[in-house]
Amino acid sequence: MMGKQHTWALVTGSTRGIGKAIALALARKGHNLILHDRGSSKKEANAAMKEVLNEKVQCIYIPADVSDNESCLKLAEQIQKHCGTVDVLVNNAGIAKDRTLKKMTPAEWSEVIGTNLNSMYFVTHNLLELIPDGGRIINISSIIALSGNFGQSNYAASKAGIIGFTKSLAKELGKRKITVNAVAPGFIRTAMTDSIPVELLDSILNLIPLKELGVPEDVAHAVSFLASEEARYVTGTVLRVDGGLSF
Numbered sequence: 001m002m003g004k005q006h007t008w009a010l011v012t013g014s015t016r017g018i019g020k021a022i023a024l025a026l027a028r029k030g031h032n033l034i035l036h037d038r039g040s041s042k043k044e045a046n047a048a049m050k051e052v053l054n055e056k057v058q059c060i061y062i063p064a065d066v067s068d069n070e071s072c073l074k075l076a077e078q079i080q081k082h083c084g085t086v087d088v089l090v091n092n093a094g095i096a097k098d099r100t101l102k103k104m105t106p107a108e109w110s111e112v113i114g115t116n117l118n119s120m121y122f123v124t125h126n127l128l129e130l131i132p133d134g135g136r137i138i139n140i141s142s143i144i145a146l147s148g149n150f151g152q153s154n155y156a157a158s159k160a161g162i163i164g165f166t167k168s169l170a171k172e173l174g175k176r177k178i179t180v181n182a183v184a185p186g187f188i189r190t191a192m193t194d195s196i197p198v199e200l201l202d203s204i205l206n207l208i209p210l211k212e213l214g215v216p217e218d219v220a221h222a223v224s225f226l227a228s229e230e231a232r233y234v235t236g237t238v239l240r241v242d243g244g245l246s247f
C-alpha cells in the first residue's frame, strides 16, 4: 500500500480474537485503524483501542451490525466523515451456530448466512466508493469452506460463498489495482474454538501436520502481507493458514 501514515484500515469484528490481532498487526505497519464490532462490550472496545493507540497511530471505534444494510450505510457515512478513505478493508466479523442440518432452525441458518456472507455485500458495497485505486480488500473465510464439516452446513456455505465473492470482486476491481483476497484459517485459539471438547481437540491435533492450533497472530501476519505493497501482484487467491490441515 501507499504511504502508510495517512492510510486507514477497517477491520470488522476487531475488538477481540482474530480481528484484534489483525488490527494490531496493521497498526504496527503504520496504518490508522477503524476498530469495529457489533457493540456488545464497551470494555472490549476500550481495551482494544488502548492497545492500538500504543502503536502510535490514529484509531477510532465504530460499532455497527454487519448483517444489516442500514447499519453498514451509517458505518460508511461515519468513516467518510472521519477518515475520508478506507485503504485496507478486512471483512473479518463472523459467527458460528453449529447444528446438524436435520436439527437446524431457519433462524440458525439465516443468522450465520446474514452475518458471514450478506455482510460481505453490505460492508463492501457501502464502502466501495471510499476505497482508493491500489486499495486492499481481504475477506476472512475458513478452511471449512473447502472441506465442509459435520454440523456446520450453514457456516461452510457462508464461508464458501465468501471465496466466490472474493474471486468475482478481484476480477471486477483489478483495473483499479485494488486486490481482493481471502484468508482461510484452520483451527485458531479464540473464543470460537475454546468450546471444542478435549477429546475432539485431540483428534483434530492428530490431523494437523504442525501438531498445534494456530494463534490469532498467525492469521494477522497473512493479512498483513496481503495488505502490503509487496503483495501488489496477488489477487483472487485463498491463503490457507491452517498448519497444513487441509491440503
Ligand code: NAD
Binding pocket: 012, 013, 014, 015, 016, 017, 018, 019, 036, 037, 038, 039, 040, 064, 065, 066, 067, 092, 093, 094, 095, 115, 140, 141, 142, 143, 184, 185, 186, 187, 188, 189, 190, 191, 192, 193
Ligand atoms: P470472535 O467471536 O472472537 O470475534 C468475532 C467478532 O465479530 C466480534 O468482534 C463480534 O463483535 C463481531 N461480530 C459478530 N457478529 C457481528 C455482527 N452481526 N455485526 C458486527 N460485528 C459482529 O471470532 P474469531 O474466532 O476471532 O473469528 C474471526 C473470524 O475468523 C470469523 O469470521 C470466523 O469465522 C473466522 N475464523 C475463525 C476460526 C477460529 O478458529 N477461531 C477459524 C476459521 C475462521
